[in-house]
Structures are given as C-alpha cells and as structure tokens.
Ligand SMILES: [Fe+2]
C-alpha cells in the first residue's frame with residue numbers, strides 16, 4: 001500500500017496545537033500538585049477546612065444527609081423510569097421499589113430522630129449524576145427491549161451506589177454504637193440488595209428475549 005503524506009488543514013493544526021498545550025498543562029499541573037504536597041503518613045493530622053467533618057460522627061451525619069437527598073430525588077426519578085419501561089415485570093419491579101424508597105426516606109428520618117436531630121438533606125452529586133445518566137439513556141434509546149435494558153442498567157448503578165452507601169453508614173453506626181440507626185440502615189440495605197438481584201434477573205430475561 002502506498003503511503004500518502006497529507007498536509008494538515010489549518011483547523012487540524014490548531015486542534016493539534018491546542019491538545020498539545022492541554023497535555024503539557026495537565027502534566028505541569030499534576031507535577032505541581034504532587035510536589036506541593038508530601039504524601040500523608042499514618043497518624044498524621046492536618047487542619048481541616050471549616051465545616052469539614054471532624055470525626056466519625058460528623059462523617060456519618062454528612063452521609064445520612066447525602067443519602068436522604070438521594071432517596072428523595074429517586075422518588076421523582078423512578079416514576080419516570082417506570083413510565084418509559086415497556087416490560088410489565090420491569091414496570092412492576094420499579095413500582096415496588098418506589099414503595100420501598102418511600103420507606104427508605106422514612107427510615108432515614110427515624111435515623112436522624114434517634115440522634116435527637118431533624119432530618120436534613122444535602123445534595124449528593126454522585127446520585128445527581130446517576131439520575132442524569134438514566135435520563136440520557138431514556139432519551140437516546142428507542143422504546144422497547146433496548147430502552148428497557150438501558151433502564152435496568154441505570155437502575156442497577158443507582159442500587160449499587162445505595163448498597164455501598166448503606167453498607168458504609170451501617171459500619172459507621174456500629175462503631176458509633178448507634179443501635180437504632182444501625183437497625184434501620186441494615187433493613188434498607190437488605191431491600192436495596194434484593195432490588196439489585198431482581199434487576200439482574202430481569203436483565204437476563206430481557207436480553208435473552210431480545211436475542212431470540
Ligand atoms: Fe433506597
């Protein structure tokens with residue numbers, strides 16, 4: 001095969017120059033950040049920003065606020081997913097999980113209550129991103145088995161995030177000896193895991209029927 005040398009267009013040269021600059025910038029930034037701060041050592045303490053969690057109790061409460069926001073957002077997002085789904089089993093699974101999610105919100109309120117606090121929500125950027133991704137998937141797919149597969153995938157990412165969060169919060173509650181909160185968090189964790197398993201089985205059925 002003959003090799004042809006193409007002269008790059010003005011636009012191509014500009015783009016290449018731009019990406020090269022960006023590359024150098026990224027490398028320089030990485031270098032600066034790395035050299036600015038020495039690696040942390042075990043047991044080392046550093047002054048935190050104001051408002052930062054000072055101890056495990058603070059970290060636990062911050063986590064509760066995040067997931068409280070997330071669960072309430074899910075109560076708005078899940079009905080849209082249900083509307084977009086075509087599989088009856090998937091619709092049913094989502095409807096059932098909406099009811100469970102209402103309970104998750106109530107249990108979190110009880111968690112705050114058990115510590116003598118009023119429930120407070122703080123925006124959880126991770127969940128906001130997962131919900132946005134779910135919205136895009138629904139917009140970018142044709143209704144039917146493919147969109148159903150997309151909805152299941154998006155819903156499972158949400159469940160996995162919830163499982164990680166409730167697992168962590170339960171571990172914190174255990175160390176902090178917050179028995180009531182621990183019990184409530186474990187109940188929800190169990191339901192999130194069950195929902196995830198159901199979605200896995202629905203994904204298999206959906207993909208198999210599509211393959212047929
Ligand atoms: Fe939940």
Ligand SMILES: [Fe+2]
Nearest residue numbers: 159162192195
């Ligand atoms: Fe969930």
